[in-house]
Amino acid sequence: MKDKTILIVDDELELLQMLYTIFEREGYTKILTAASGRAALKVWREKQPDFIILDVMMPDMDGFAVLKEIRKTSSIPVLMLTARQEPEDKFEGFESGADDYLLKPFLPKELLFRVEAILKRAYPKACRRIFLEAAVVDLEKAQVCRHGEIFPLTAKEFCLLEKLWENAGKIVTTGNLCETICGEFWEGYESTLATHIRHLREKLENDPSKPQSLLTARGLGYRLLVRR
Amino acid sequence: MKDKTILIVDDELELLQMLYTIFEREGYTKILTAASGRAALKVWREKQPDFIILDVMMPDMDGFAVLKEIRKTSSIPVLMLTARQEPEDKFEGFESGADDYLLKPFLPKELLFRVEAILKRAYPKACRRIFLEAAVVDLEKAQVCRHGEIFPLTAKEFCLLEKLWENAGKIVTTGNLCETICGEFWEGYESTLATHIRHLREKLENDPSKPQSLLTARGLGYRLLVRR
DNA sequence: AGCCAGCCTTGAGGCAAGCTTGAGTTTTCC
DNA sequence: GGAAAACTCAAGCTTGCCTCAAGGCTGGCT
Numbered sequence: 001m002k003d004k005t006i007l008i009v010d011d012e013l014e015l016l017q018m019l020y021t022i023f024e025r026e027g028y029t030k031i032l033t034a035a036s037g038r039a040a041l042k043v044w045r046e047k048q049p050d051f052i053i054l055d056v057m058m059p060d061m062d063g064f065a066v067l068k069e070i071r072k073t074s075s076i077p078v079l080m081l082t083a084r085q086e087p088e089d090k091f092e093g094f095e096s097g098a099d100d101y102l103l104k105p106f107l108p109k110e111l112l113f114r115v116e117a118i119l120k121r122a123y124p125k126a127c128r129r130i131f132l133e134a135a136v137v138d139l140e141k142a143q144v145c146r147h148g149e150i151f152p153l154t155a156k157e158f159c160l161l162e163k164l165w166e167n168a169g170k171i172v173t174t175g176n177l178c179e180t181i182c183g184e185f186w187e188g189y190e191s192t193l194a195t196h197i198r199h200l201r202e203k204l205e206n207d208p209s210k211p212q213s214l215l216t217a218r219g220l221g222y223r224l225l226v227r228r
Numbered sequence: 229m230k231d232k233t234i235l236i237v238d239d240e241l242e243l244l245q246m247l248y249t250i251f252e253r254e255g256y257t258k259i260l261t262a263a264s265g266r267a268a269l270k271v272w273r274e275k276q277p278d279f280i281i282l283d284v285m286m287p288d289m290d291g292f293a294v295l296k297e298i299r300k301t302s303s304i305p306v307l308m309l310t311a312r313q314e315p316e317d318k319f320e321g322f323e324s325g326a327d328d329y330l331l332k333p334f335l336p337k338e339l340l341f342r343v344e345a346i347l348k349r350a351y352p353k354a355c356r357r358i359f360l361e362a363a364v365v366d367l368e369k370a371q372v373c374r375h376g377e378i379f380p381l382t383a384k385e386f387c388l389l390e391k392l393w394e395n396a397g398k399i400v401t402t403g404n405l406c407e408t409i410c411g412e413f414w415e416g417y418e419s420t421l422a423t424h425i426r427h428l429r430e431k432l433e434n435d436p437s438k439p440q441s442l443l444t445a446r447g448l449g450y451r452l453l454v455r456r
Numbered sequence: 457a458g459c460c461a462g463c464c465t466t467g468a469g470g471c472a473a474g475c476t477t478g479a480g481t482t483t484t485c486c
Numbered sequence: 487g488g489a490a491a492a493c494t495c496a497a498g499c500t501t502g503c504c505t506c507a508a509g510g511c512t513g514g515c516t
Contacts, residue, residue, distance in 0.1 A: 077349070087335055087337070087338070090335075090338055090341075091337060091338075091341065094338075094341035094342075094344075094345060095341075098345070099345050099349065100328070100342075100345065107315055107318075109315070109319060110315070110318055110319070110322075113318075113319065113322035113323075114322070114328075116322070117322060117326070117327050117328065118349065121305070121327065121346065121349035121350055122349055124303075129303070131301060131302050131303055136300075136301055154491085154492060154493085155492080155493095156492080156493070157492095169354075169368070169369060170368035170369060171368065171369060171370055188495090189494090189495095190473095190474090191474095191494085191495060191496070192493075192494050192495065194473095194474065194475065194476085195475095195476090195477095195493080195494075195495085196493085197474095197475090198475070198476070198477090199492095209475080209476085216473095216474070216475090217370055217380070217383075218382065218383060218473065218474075218501095218502075218503070219382065219383025219384075219472095219473070219474095219503080220370055220383050220386060223369065227276075227301075227302055227303075227304075228278065228302060228303055228304040228305070228350065382502090382503060382504085383473095383503080383504095384503080384504070416506090417505090417506095418462095418463095419463095419505085419506060419507070420504070420505050420506065422463065422464065422465085423464095423465085423466090423504080423505075423506085424504085425463095425464090426464070426465065426466090436464095436465095437464080437465085444462095444463070444464095446462070446463075446512095446513075446514090447461090447462070
């Protein structure tokens with residue numbers, strides 16, 4: 001998550017500097033800043049950040065207006081940061097589409113935690129863990145944990161599972177799956193695919209013959225059911 | 229999002245009742261409650277809720293322990309609710325994997341906003357959906373949801389429905405439909421098409437013999453009536 | 457009203473898609 | 487260089503989807 005681009009918006013330069021330092025120290029490498037509402041919109045449009053920390057009170061255009069403009073075309077996660085304590089402000093923030101609303105003064109560590117929590121939800125594919133009915137998959141380690149036992153994934157199994165996970169819940173066609181393994185010319189590979197699917201099921205499922213997570217869509221393909 | 233199942237956990241019965249009322253008034257229809265840590269784990273395992281509101285201080289097992297147990301096998305969104313003001317508690321909450329951490333006393337409206345904000349991230353909207361009179365079709369998953377029950381679509385049913393949906397509202401000729409299934413030479417296939425239409429209606433309609441969505445245009449073909 | 461054509465409904469049989477297993481081949485790693 | 491793991495492929499099996507036809511039911515026409 002530290003590789004996500006963070007845009008920090010605040011018109012108070014001292015606070016902007018402090019925020020920058022907080023994220024820099026934490027290990028974030030791509031940090032953008034803007035010191036006004038209009039500047040924020042410009043940077044957002046040009047640099048396409050992954051997260052925005054938005055101050056409310058700014059001279060040219062307040063945070064609510066900026067957020068409303070952004071929400072017309074984007075669902076980028078936004079945390080609002082402000083000294084305004086009134087409940088009405090908070091509500092307006094959430095109504096405008098904020099993901100979180102934090103009051104100044106704040107604990108740097110809390111801000112980091114909150115940003116991290118939202119990033120995890122907004123970019124779930126970045127955390128590379130899959131919770132299934134009977135098992136938990138760690139894609140980073142390419143291994144499956146089921147009932148405390150560890151099953152390592154082979155290269156092909158890993159590719160298949162990754163592809164299925166990128167389309168979690170949705171049907172992935174047999175052709176599509178074959179293609180991810182052996183490229184464009186996959187005709188005649190269907191039988192091998194079946195074997196890999198079998199091996200995957202032996203690792204992911206309690207009863208591989210009655211799959212609960214890696215399901216067959218007869219005539220269409222396969223799909224992976226993930227839990228929350 | 230009001231159709232998501234919310235699990236509320238608090239050992240103070242008065243507060244539990246209040247929380248229940250807050251969500252009920254807001255329009256949430258599926259609300260579960262638990263009055264202790266162990267009870268919470270039991271309900272979570274058995275009922276598979278979509279969101280958990282978790283009090284920290286409980287006699288048998290505190291909220292942090294509950295959350296850690298849940299996080300071993302699930303990434304379900306969790307908002308922690310507590311009277312403990314210390315920063316260390318907050319940090320422990322986030323470290324355990326909480327999505328948000330709200331202090332008591334809190335504004336009911338703020339709680340609702342925060343829950344809504346997290347739900348929006350955790351359950352992003354599915355696309356390629358068809359809203360019909362009695363059912364909702366998810367084309368990505370090739371399944372129909374009617375009265376909460378799931379009916380999977382077969383390959384041919386899927387192709388037909390897709391074709392009808394591409395021409396939503398308009399009449400699609402019998403020949404056209406046959407062609408999408410068995411190609412150019414479809415003569416004599418009309419009877420089989422009728423069978424597929426029947427099967428589709430059994431999944432899409434409340435009364436398959438009196439269709440409201442998949443209508444017959446006698447002598448012409450069929451058409452699909454969609455809402456929205 | 458009565459008739460006919462077109463559509464509906466049902467059930468049973470066949471067949472193809474997918475499963476499962478094992479054996480042979482290739483790759484990887486010591 | 488050898489052993490073990492991973493990959494490929496095919497043969498036989500299983501399952502459930504598809505097909506088709508027979509009989510019933512409408513709506514429209516005379």
